[in-house]
Amino acid sequence: MQELTPAAQQRVADIAARNGVSEDAVLTLLQAVSNGGGRMAQFSHPELGGMGQWSQGGMTMVGDMFDTGLKVRVDSLCTALAALLREMNPFVPPPPMQSGGWSQGHGGNWWPDGLGSPASSGAQNAMRYAYFPAHAGWRCSRTARSGSTTPRITASSASPSSRAAASR
Structure with missing residues (x-):
């Protein structure tokens, strides 16, 4: 908690x-x-x-x-x-992140700056997610439970580049 x-x-x-x-x-x-x-x-x-x-x-x-x-x-x-x-916000705000290129918090983006705006983003319980189709379907996710301060970034298996590679 x-x-x-x-x-x-x-x-x-x-x-x-x-x-x-x-x-x-x-x-x-x-x-x-x-x-x-x-x-x-x-x-x-x-x-x-x-x-x-x-x-x-x-x-x-x-x-x-x-x-x-x-x-x-x-x-x-x-x-x-x-x-x-x-x-009120009853929770003590988390300390600012130290690594460059990432931001988080209310009103800030928690994904890398270079990805721009996601087509979809949201959160459920302690997990946040964002989907970036303009970047070959990159997905970012972050879970508060793991204590990780770095989002996990993965490529979607349904991205245009992977579909093109599969059809070759």
Whole structure:
């Protein structure tokens, strides 16, 4: 889990106390709600009934589907954490990258400067990806879990140059 700012640590403690759960359960949900863009979460924590899902607007599923009280508690927690994410970035920003030619962070490109703009890019959980068809289908990916600061760059097997080589 990413490190929290002092203000976010205090808010997590307040949310945990208000809802009668541990800070660890709130941190698990905070990461899940953050991964879901503040609108949805997939989580697993024993205090929250094991595996579960939450979606803003009313859908909450927990391990024991008949435990209405737990569903209400999870919905309250996730709603509070989604509001927290709208108010502030609770995570300490990562240190700036030292290697030249790469950048990362909010508003910055995390792929090599020479690739330009991707045709498609996105993220899911701790993985980011980008596709560059103008560069023979180059793909970049980076995972936060591995701790790697260098994106992995691969050539697409469906790139025009590989199709041309295969047809020769």
